[in-house]
Amino acid sequence: MPRRRRLYILIAIIIAFAVYYLNGSVHTSEREGLSRSSSWQEPPYKTPIPEKYYGTANSTQRASAVIVILARNxxxxxxxxxxxxxxxxxxxxxxxxxxxxxxxxxxxxxxEQVSTATSAQVQFGLIPHEHWFQPSWIDESKASAARQAMGPLFYGHSVSYRNMCRFQSGFFFRHPLLQQYKYYWRVEPDVQFYCDIEFDPFLFMEGEDKKYAFTVALPENEKTIKGLWPAVLEFKETYPHLISPDNAFSMLVDRQRDTYNGCHFWSNFEIASFDLWRSDAYLKFFDFMDSKGGFYYSRWGDAILHTFGAALFLRKDQIHFFNEIGYRHVPITHCPSGPSHSRGRCECNVTDSFDRHSWSCLDKYDGLFIPDGSSP
Structure with a gap:
């Protein structure tokens, strides 16, 4: 592809993404656009990576973990x-x-080309038909009407995108090739890693009893999650015994409006334990939410389902923010700040990090660990 054409495509993607969020994303009072917040302060990052997880590259210590990439030819x-x-x-x-x-x-x-790009083991799996395509019980006329109404939004018309969201929400962890592993790192096509990662995130997750980790948290477009909040509340009322004590649910609640604030962990980057998704609690949650048809009658995303799954079924201290891992998925960047910025060689500017924008939901996560339990 000619260089100029690639540049035009990149610009179009960035513009589309901006339009997607600016066109009704969550509550206007909770965001001020993508400008840097004048009141931004360095987050407290209460769980730095302990020294024992550094310098393990030349050892035989490894976790039962895998890199998972969903991709098309x-x-x-x-x-x-x-x-x-x-x-x-x-x-x-x-x-x-x-x-x-x-x-x-x-x-x-x-x-052939992927296998030669790494010295690590590589396996290729076919997704079962029933795990990917729109299920037969979905009312296609209703789903089609929803797609037409959401056409101007990012992927508003797309059935395949909805299939992907449903698959990543409730089925990827069931694939036979993944059954032998305890942890995974989700990597997507054309993402950037800005810093040398000189510790083993999997050993850290295993050793510190962490179950879900992220680098970016942001608000979802409220037009894509019609019916989701009432369904979550209904699930909580129906299965209160499945909800974890000392959970992270409060970071997702707009206290002034007593509704969902739209915040979610951006799941194009996540390092997590398969045990979370394979648990009885999450499987019941997915089946319950799936039965509402929201993946097709609206455009519920896997990031939303994963966020609620982590917030409801884990202790809040089992959710980790990887400040140390520099990452970019167009158009958002996370660049490590504080001591972590200089620990591993980084090629990013910390002042450009999405953490510093008023639109970031990182403050909601930090608020979980304020002693009085209030959010900032």
């Missing part, structure tokens, strides 16, 4: 770009295996 170039960055910054020193998933068979070209 046409995304080969973008996949190779992500792998080159990921290998350079982390995996060439740790050798964690990859599992690639697709709803159709991967081509020989895709498999």
């Amino acid at each position: 046409r995304e080969l170039r973008e996949v190779l770009a992500s792998m080159a960055r990921f290998e350079r910054r982390f995996n060439r020193n740790y050798g964690y295996p990859y599992v690639f998933l697709n709803e159709v068979l991967f081509t020989d070209e895709f498999k």
